[in-house]
Amino acid sequence: MTNKPYTQLPLQISSQPDMNLTPDSLILWAESPEEARNFLKCTYESDFMHKINKIFVAKRSPRSRTNRYIGGEYYITSNDEAVDVYENVIIAPFSIINLVQWCTCDIMLSKGSIPYVAVEDTTHIVRMNLYQRIPRLVRAAMLGIPSIVLQGTRGLDFSLRGDRWALYRYLQVFNAISHIYPDSPSLPIWYEPNPKEELQAQNSMLEYINAILSENNEMVKKYRSQTLSKIRSFLKDGVDGDIPPDIPSLEHRGPEVIVHIGAKPNRNSWHTKGSGQMDPYVGLIAAAKYIYCYDKSGKQVKPLIIEFTYLPLDFWFFKDGANAKALYKRLPFEFADEVRFLG
Amino acid sequence: MAKIRVDQSHCNYYLAQWLEAEKWKLLFTDAGRVSRGGTGSQGKCLRIFEVNGLPIPDIVALSNNGCLLIIEIDTAFRKAQQSLDIYRQSDKLILNELNYRLSLSAEYLATGFCKTELTKNVKSFDNMQENSNNIDLWVVFGKPRKPTLYWIKTVCVEK
Numbered sequence: 001m002t003n004k005p006y007t008q009l010p011l012q013i014s015s016q017p018d019m020n021l022t023p024d025s026l027i028l029w030a031e032s033p034e035e036a037r038n039f040l041k042c043t044y045e046s047d048f049m050h051k052i053n054k055i056f057v058a059k060r061s062p063r064s065r066t067n068r069y070i071g072g073e074y075y076i077t078s079n080d081e082a083v084d085v086y087e088n089v090i091i092a093p094f095s096i097i098n099l100v101q102w103c104t105c106d107i108m109l110s111k112g113s114i115p116y117v118a119v120e121d122t123t124h125i126v127r128m129n130l131y132q133r134i135p136r137l138v139r140a141a142m143l144g145i146p147s148i149v150l151q152g153t154r155g156l157d158f159s160l161r162g163d164r165w166a167l168y169r170y171l172q173v174f175n176a177i178s179h180i181y182p183d184s185p186s187l188p189i190w191y192e193p194n195p196k197e198e199l200q201a202q203n204s205m206l207e208y209i210n211a212i213l214s215e216n217n218e219m220v221k222k223y224r225s226q227t228l229s230k231i232r233s234f235l236k237d238g239v240d241g242d243i244p245p246d247i248p249s250l251e252h253r254g255p256e257v258i259v260h261i262g263a264k265p266n267r268n269s270w271h272t273k274g275s276g277q278m279d280p281y282v283g284l285i286a287a288a289k290y291i292y293c294y295d296k297s298g299k300q301v302k303p304l305i306i307e308f309t310y311l312p313l314d315f316w317f318f319k320d321g322a323n324a325k326a327l328y329k330r331l332p333f334e335f336a337d338e339v340r341f342l343g
Numbered sequence: 344m345a346k347i348r349v350d351q352s353h354c355n356y357y358l359a360q361w362l363e364a365e366k367w368k369l370l371f372t373d374a375g376r377v378s379r380g381g382t383g384s385q386g387k388c389l390r391i392f393e394v395n396g397l398p399i400p401d402i403v404a405l406s407n408n409g410c411l412l413i414i415e416i417d418t419a420f421r422k423a424q425q426s427l428d429i430y431r432q433s434d435k436l437i438l439n440e441l442n443y444r445l446s447l448s449a450e451y452l453a454t455g456f457c458k459t460e461l462t463k464n465v466k467s468f469d470n471m472q473e474n475s476n477n478i479d480l481w482v483v484f485g486k487p488r489k490p491t492l493y494w495i496k497t498v499c500v501e502k
Contacts, residue, residue: 033352033353033356062352063351084347085352
């Protein structure tokens with residue numbers, strides 16, 4: 001594992017970092033104080049070997065909808081298990097700002113200004129929004145930062161074929177990312193929703209994070225190999241033998257990969273929600289790109305096209321295209337090679 | 344000196360800590376969308392409230408003497424009032440469901456309100472009984488990290 005081939009991608013910020021971080025300080029960058037507290041609690045209950053020196057949070061509380069962190073603003077905290085949030089903000093290093101341009105992960109750990117690993121921790125998964133967190137995980141992978149997803153499966157009933165298909169489709173994207181970015185894969189640790197399995201999954205996650213932070217390449221490689229092998233076994237044989245058909249809105253067997261989005265222009269949520277109607281689609285678009293546009297060697301071989309079936313060319317929500325500041329307005333254009341409005 | 348934000352997350356954390364220190368059993372804390380669901384009493388509690396169409400509380404805790412306390416945390420009482428009324432009106436449903444699904448022995452339900460942001464004149468709450476708005480507990484933060492609790496009805500703290 002090389003450390004760290006940091007790649008800078010175009011950013012939407014104009015701030016200069018003003019951090020004074022020493023390379024040996026371990027820093028936790030959390031979405032909100034609650035994510036930080038949850039993560040710290042996990043570490044106290046396990047053999048986590050590393051002392052976290054500083055904690056910064058992107059949002060003052062989990063209910064906050066602001067995204068000033070995209071411009072680099074992070075709140076200072078008490079740097080302890082209470083994670084008291086102060087009014088003061090700092091500007092994060094470019095490496096962190098770059099990482100969060102497609103939405104922040106729940107947790108990121110850095111040594112000084114060098115990100116080492118990103119973490120997502122979620123108890124639920126639903127068929128209709130399987131890929132919600134994929135953009136931020138792909139971003140990490142692109143930037144050479146491995147990630148891990150603690151994925152509870154509440155919301156799926158594996159006695160239902162449709163939900164077995166959902167798990168399969170979910171695992172497909174992680175497999176794809178591992179081919180495209182083999183040095184910085186995103187690994188899901190999924191578990192049945194009971195306390196015993198949750199604890200096992202947490203300990204497994206921390207084992208991996210320990211290895212990354214300790215730069216124990218052998219352990220990291222072994223962990224990745226085991227996890228990816230498990231994923232590939234499911235993808236080969238299906239989840240309980242079920243391999244799903246193609247998602248109807250996704251065409252991928254021709255020379256182009258086309259994601260058809262049937263969101264209608266007259267829905268109120270375009271105006272009332274920051275994400276408009278795009279919440280389930282952005283993740284799907286990202287997943288479609290990485291599952292179907294790349295070959296096994298990690299080379300893009302097909303373009304990704306987004307087709308809005310009902311939205312007209314001048315639809316106001318997307319008037320700024322790739323220059324939009326809001327994530328859900330911008331991301332479709334960042335992922336796609338072409339966006340078509342057919343309404 | 345840097346100022347600490349005494350917001351919902353802060354209040355939830357420190358009030359929960361205080362309750363645990365006073366030997367209450369914490370069944371549920373909701374500092375936001377993050378810690379929802381999951382396994383254990385947290386997840387079971389959430390599902391009970393969701394399935395029964397009830398508002399999602401901020402803290403649910405059980406005392407040694409069978410008092411089930413449900414707390415709402417907000418910037419103003421009027422924002423929490425409707426939820427608190429619903430809990431009170433649904434007390435039998437809530438008690439039955441939690442007792443059955445979490446194997447508890449809760450005997451009666453109490454409601455409480457915690458105000459976020461610093462309260463400058465904490466002493467003004469000394470006569471809360473007159474203004475109790477039919478709840479059992481008021482909580483304010485005169486300083487960060489330190490909740491001040493006013494029990495309107497003391498039945499919850501009797502052994």
